[in-house]
Amino acid sequence: MKAVIPIDTKEQILNVAEELFAEQGFAGTSLRQVIKKAGVNLSAVHYHFGSKEELFRAVVARTAQPIVKTSLEQLALVEAREEPPTLEAILEAFINPSLLVFINNGGGDRSTNCARLMGRCRTEPDPIQKIADAEFEELCEAYLDALQRVLPDQSRNELNWKLDLVVAVLIRVLTEAGKPDALIQGNSPEAIELVVSRLVNFVAPGMRS
Amino acid sequence: MKAVIPIDTKEQILNVAEELFAEQGFAGTSLRQVIKKAGVNLSAVHYHFGSKEELFRAVVARTAQPIVKTSLEQLALVEAREEPPTLEAILEAFINPSLLVFINNGGGDRSTNCARLMGRCRTEPDPIQKIADAEFEELCEAYLDALQRVLPDQSRNELNWKLDLVVAVLIRVLTEAGKPDALIQGNSPEAIELVVSRLVNFVAPGMRS
DNA sequence: TTTTAATTCAAACGAATGTTTGAAAAACCC
DNA sequence: GGGTTTTTCAAACATTCGTTTGAATTAAAA
Numbered sequence: 086m087k088a089v090i091p092i093d094t095k096e097q098i099l100n101v102a103e104e105l106f107a108e109q110g111f112a113g114t115s116l117r118q119v120i121k122k123a124g125v126n127l128s129a130v131h132y133h134f135g136s137k138e139e140l141f142r143a144v145v146a147r148t149a150q151p152i153v154k155t156s157l158e159q160l161a162l163v164e165a166r167e168e169p170p171t172l173e174a175i176l177e178a179f180i181n182p183s184l185l186v187f188i189n190n191g192g193g194d195r196s197t198n199c200a201r202l203m204g205r206c207r208t209e210p211d212p213i214q215k216i217a218d219a220e221f222e223e224l225c226e227a228y229l230d231a232l233q234r235v236l237p238d239q240s241r242n243e244l245n246w247k248l249d250l251v252v253a254v255l256i257r258v259l260t261e262a263g264k265p266d267a268l269i270q271g272n273s274p275e276a277i278e279l280v281v282s283r284l285v286n287f288v289a290p291g292m293r294s
Numbered sequence: 295m296k297a298v299i300p301i302d303t304k305e306q307i308l309n310v311a312e313e314l315f316a317e318q319g320f321a322g323t324s325l326r327q328v329i330k331k332a333g334v335n336l337s338a339v340h341y342h343f344g345s346k347e348e349l350f351r352a353v354v355a356r357t358a359q360p361i362v363k364t365s366l367e368q369l370a371l372v373e374a375r376e377e378p379p380t381l382e383a384i385l386e387a388f389i390n391p392s393l394l395v396f397i398n399n400g401g402g403d404r405s406t407n408c409a410r411l412m413g414r415c416r417t418e419p420d421p422i423q424k425i426a427d428a429e430f431e432e433l434c435e436a437y438l439d440a441l442q443r444v445l446p447d448q449s450r451n452e453l454n455w456k457l458d459l460v461v462a463v464l465i466r467v468l469t470e471a472g473k474p475d476a477l478i479q480g481n482s483p484e485a486i487e488l489v490v491s492r493l494v495n496f497v498a499p500g501m502r503s
Numbered sequence: 504t505t506t507t508a509a510t511t512c513a514a515a516c517g518a519a520t521g522t523t524t525g526a527a528a529a530a531c532c533c
Numbered sequence: 534g535g536g537t538t539t540t541t542c543a544a545a546c547a548t549t550c551g552t553t554t555g556a557a558t559t560a561a562a563a
Contacts, residue, residue, distance in 0.1 A: 094510080094511080109419065110321060110417070110418070111322070112318065112319060112321040113319070113322070115549075115550065115551085116551065116552095117550075117551095125511085126510095126511055126512055126513080127512090127513085127552095128510090128512070128552090128553085128554090129510080129511065129512090130551090131551085131552065131553080132509090132510065136551080136552080137552090201417060204416075204417045205417045207413075207466075208319070208413045208417055208469075209319070210317055210318060241475075246467070246470070246476055246477045247496070249466065249470065249475075250467070250496065253463060253465075254459050254462060257416075257458065257462040258455075260417075261455070266450075266454040266458075267455055268455045283503075286500070286503040287456070287459065287500035288500060289500075290499030290503060291495070291496035291500050294492075303540080303541080324520060324521085325520080325522095326519080326520075326521095334541085335540095335541055336522095336542090337524090337542070337543080338540075338541065338542090339521090340521085340522065340523080341539090341540065341541075342540090345521080345522080346520095346521065346522095
């Protein structure tokens with residue numbers, strides 16, 4: 086007898102939707118593509134999520150929330166260790182969780198899909214962009230506060246655009262993972278630790294300038 | 295008698311398509327939206343461009359080519375002035391043309407649309423992404439060559455991902471122009487010069503690290 | 504076991520989509 | 534002016550889309 090691990094319908098839809106929204110975007114992905122790949126019925130989407138947009142919202146939330154949670158935890162750790170922490174420590178706490186997602190997904194497609202999804206959200210008009218912004222608002226505020234304590238001579242405004250650029254860099258690095266010439270070439274903890282280090286070294290001097 | 299400046303159909307389509315592709319993406323923009331806004335007939339798109347994808351290709355090309363041209367010219371100037379040029383000079387030559395597009399468009403919507411379009415191309419699956427990559431290939435090769443002469447201790451691979459991140463940063467800055475907290479707040483030559491300077495200062499140390 | 508609630512099913516709806524088609528109009532050339 | 538080429542027009546096509554609907558099935562509760 087073949088042991089089948091039942092995955093519930095809702096989870097199946099989310100998994101496939103995440104993949105396709107990352108690959109093709111919101112407008113470029115049809116619900117029929119999603120349900121076909123997930124092997125479920127079209128009406129299940131509306132039953133469980135209500136609409137395509139709500140499905141997207143759910144996918145973004147489940148992508149963002151683990152990253153936000155871990156990033157806030159790591160910031161708290163860093164601040165508990167020394168107050169004020171170094172700029173490098175803060176940046177590392179910011180960058181690490183996304184890279185952890187990468188490791189936890191074995192460097193497979195899901196790893197880059199999270200980044201691709203976030204990258205896409207940042208190019209969409211509202212309401213899509215606002216969906217993603219809302220998920221990360223708390224995280225950004227916390228890190229801006231921390232940065233302001235470390236770099237008190239810089240305005241909030243300046244720290245804001247710089248942090249935004251760090252996000253752009255991070256998303257790009259993750260999206261390009263595994264491609265020829267990319268910074269990320271492997272997914273062992275050692276390789277990722279090196280990536281984090283190099284990224285911090287890339288952006289820290291700019292943050293200080 | 296009202297003086298009407300005739301703009302030809304093809305140009306009208308390209309103008310509107312650029313705007314809508316930037317705002318909504320390839321998949322999210324329908325030809326009917328484009329022709330409605332351009333005030334032309336639907337078949338004109340197929341007559342002049344052959345297909346939606348070819349229209350997109352034409353829009354990307356006309357966005358990219360002035361930037362590529364100016365960037366190559368500025369690199370040549372910088373290299374004529376001193377050999378090897380400074381890293382800062384190279385980065386400035388890279389960043390300036392995009393900012394010039396901003397000034398030339400009066401900081402209006404078209405200014406951010408070019409950046410948004412490029413940003414979107416970078417999140418699309420092929421063949422869209424390849425369309426844009428092809429346009430910038432010559433430019434990237436030229437700048438990588440120049441960077442390699444200035445930073446000979448870094449591998450081509452490393453310079454490649456770093457330049458790619460500079461592009462990500464540049465696109466993001468232009469896309470966010472005019473928003474609260476954004477780096478770009480005005481479009482006078484002086485304001486833009488300051489932006490270029492600050493951007494160079496943001497990325498140059500990271501390039502060297 | 505029966506009733507109620509939750510979930511899935513498949514068909515249908517109205518709208519939208521890119522492409523094609525042949526005709527009409529406009530532009531060009533001799 | 535007439536013939537040819539280019540451009541525009543509007544209708545049509547086949548397909549796809551997100552959403553809705555009522556029925557059937559499954560699961561949970563009494």
